[in-house]
């Protein structure tokens with residue numbers, strides 16, 4: 232579990248990280264700007280590595296949550312593999328120098344070209360394709376045979392478990408498009424000798440994202456572990472691995488997210504014995520948000536204060552195209568002023584704060600980062616605010632809607648900051664048109 236201000240603190244009255252002032256970055260780089268803390272990624276990764284230490288394991292960062300090359304390189308250097316879902320993400324993994332035996336390819340719509348790209352990655356091909364349907368398996372079989380290869384595969388099992396998260400990011404129910412049922416897995420396994428291009432190595436699951444309770448995972452792991460055992464009787468060789476997906480939640484407001492240690496204990500409860508009896512058996516996990524969510528903030532400048540009878544609107548220079556989560560999922564992000572003297576709460580004296588909507592300049596009413604928040608009445612044009620917990624699914628889901636160039640990205644590491652993606656320009660916007 233990580234918290235919104237775990238890797239960013241007020242220092243000398245200014246929001247900072249690792250001794251670097253976010254105000255200084257905004258002055259130099261401009262706004263809006265995504266700012267990441269290296270420890271924000273590395274600390275939870277280390278905690279996961281520590282929790283999984285007794286197990287043969289591989290932690291594959293879900294790079295859809297944050298796919299900046301500098302972040303990928305940093306995580307790969309710390310031993311992480313990657314979970315990816317497109318040819319573009321595989322290209323990024325290659326650019327970041329991620330080893331082939333540390334890559335899993337998930338997703339319901341892999342094309343023949345993407346399969347080829349995965350099979351030829353670094354010559355040897357990636358660790359596993361997590362296959363989600365029979366037509367996909369047949370396609371992969373054909374592509375592999377045409378290249379004279381056998382494709383390493385994990386079947387994605389849909390355990391029909393309610394992850395109790397936002398419906399848009401819940402994936403483990405029968406009605407979702409993901410994975411195949413237990414009986415489909417068994418029938419695929421029975422027909423494997425007709426698929427010469429397939430090497431079944433594992434099973435995978437992923438039931439949803441931002442899970443705030445471990446109970447659905449407990450249920451899903453139990454069903455997966457049963458199925459792994461069942462397959463022992465159907466195959467000459469035992470499975471090489473189980474991929475447990477991503478999904479443990481983080482704190483955005485004051486939700487009690489699961490502890491990383493408890494998550495690792497749960498994994499041991501279901502798979503510890505098997506791992507002990509067959510040391511070759513590997514456990515994969517695919518965390519995204521756990522590693523990236525609270526590692527980043529989006530810093531933005533106030534353009535106007537627009538006063539209204541019941542509340543004020545603060546119009547800032549970041550918008551829904553930069554961070555779409557509030558508009559798309561109505562998700563909560565804490566927003567704080569960069570200057571500590573401007574921090575207020577509902578318990579501050581009445582004249583110090585005003586009910587505020589914090590909104591962007593895009594022409595849609597859903598372009599709203601926060602509604603009815605107590606915010607300082609002193610904040611006005613030119614002041615900086617930080618939208619917290621923006622490291623996961625922030626920049627990676629950004630767009631150029633309203634022809635707004637995407638923000639710069641900055642990484643703070645060892646007390647210094649560097650730009651890891653320059654701000655897009657107007658020329659970038661029209662390139663290719």
Ligand code: LLP
Nearest residue numbers: 293337437440441477478517518519520624
């Ligand atoms: N593995 C698979 C197969 C996935 O589909 C996902 C996320 C993950 C791992 C990583 O999940 P995480 O550890 O980050 O929860 N855009 C949404 C989240 C979409 C998640 C999609 N799949 C959001 O902003 O909340």
